[in-house]
Amino acid sequence: MSITLHTGSFLHAPNGQSEGRTHAGLVVSGGRIIAFDAEARLKDRYPDAQVIAHPGLIIPGFVDTHVHFPQLAMAGAHGESLLDWLTRYTFPAELAFDDHDHAEARAQQFIRMLGRAGTTSALIFGVSFETAVQQLFSAMKDAKMAGATGLVWMDREGPKGLLQSAQSCLDASDRLLNKFCNSGHLRYALLPRFAPSCSPAMLEASGHFLASHPDILMQTHLSESIDEVEWVRSLFPQTTSYTEVYHQFGLCGPQSSFAHSIHLSDDELELLASTGSQIAHCPSANLFLGSGLFDFDRAQVNGVHTALGSDVGAGTSLCLLDVLRDFYSVQMTQGHRIDVGQMLYLATQAGANLLGLGDEVGSFAIGKRADFVVIRPIWDDLFAARWAQCNSMEDQFFAAAMLGGTSSIASTTIAGRTTIHPG
Ligand SMILES: [Zn+2]
Secondary structure, eight states, X not given: OOEEEEEEEEEEOTTSSOEEEEEEEEEEETTEEEEEEEHHHHHHHOTTSEEEEEEEEEEEOEEEEEEEGGGGGXXXXXXXXXXXXXXXXXXXXXXXXXXXXXXXXXHHHHHHHHXXXXXXXXXXXXXXXXXXXXXXXXXXXXXXXXXXXXXEEOOSSSOGGGOOOHHHHHHHHHHHHHHHOOSSSEEEEEEEOOGGGSOHHHHHHHHHHHHTOTTOEEEEEESOSHHHHHHHHHHSTTSSOHHHHHHHTTOXXXXXXXXXXXXXXXXXXXXXXXXXXXXXXXXXXXXXXTOOOOOHHHHHHTTOOEEEOOOTTTSSOSOHHHHHHHHHHHHHHTTOOOOHHHHHHHHTHHHHHHTTOTTTSSSOOTTSBOOEEEEOOOSSSHHHHHHTTOOSHHHHHHHIIIIIGGGGEEEEEETTEEEEOOO
């Protein structure tokens, strides 16, 4: 089996603090990391390895914990808050995925664009059509990407073409899971859209499906906008809170993550914490739809594990560097100063942990998949001017998040396979 030695400056944050190494090397064989050490030592140890030197900063690939497959073409559409946004843009965009050719072309494009943005693993919100989700799983498999996706479940409050019965969702989900999710790195995600789109019978069926499949993930939306919270209160008048709606149907737990979770009461946060549930925080989407400011400190203090999501199409970039810029600004606006190591952790290892892939991706630990990206200035721009003044790898990473974005991702390596991006 061929052995490759990637050399340069490496920065990762396996436990929430940044750890950097210059003049270092990563030895890759069979798509996995077999050594991470000083470059000179590795050259002695692996004299026959093919050496690839990477100018710039090498970091683990990003893990996007909340992104919508069928919503690429509607990102950046003007002028609506969440509920009108769904009706005006989201549902029409998703209906188009009933067409086989459209879905297949979009699946390939979606995975390619994730890689271009530096994302090497993701929890992808699929769509209501089984064939389109099959095509998405196939595209992930072809790209050797680790991650999770599944069928979106909804049986009310949407256009007819997106609705189906709980039984039909159960059957399709079983078929998808059995066909694609037996390799360890591709996981099935149970995806009820959100409580307003799911009847009590459908939420109950979701809870049973989750309970009978301990190896799957569950993700849904929770408490994104105030109007949505009010709507859920009117749809479930007997239930004490939005979070409790999911809890009563067995949807809270360590396999579960909830996108947004902005407007939670103390009791709701405590319920997430006590059940081991997790949060996919999507600051770019929250700003774009005017949904509210997520209090990261409060989630931390309550012990709720949190990672980052782009939430494209409501999010305005697939690149987690851009999402980190919005994350930083949202927290600074609330008076919370965020550490650079914490930022890197949130976009990598924290996401891997949320996906249950913490031993597979997220850092340069030996045995993990060789998933990494190289960051450096490509253009003569503000980022390049700042980069020239950086005197640490942490400085470089922070500058890339504030000023670089997608255009600073020079290459993406997934399971040892490197794609160089055109400048
Ligand atoms: Zn979403």
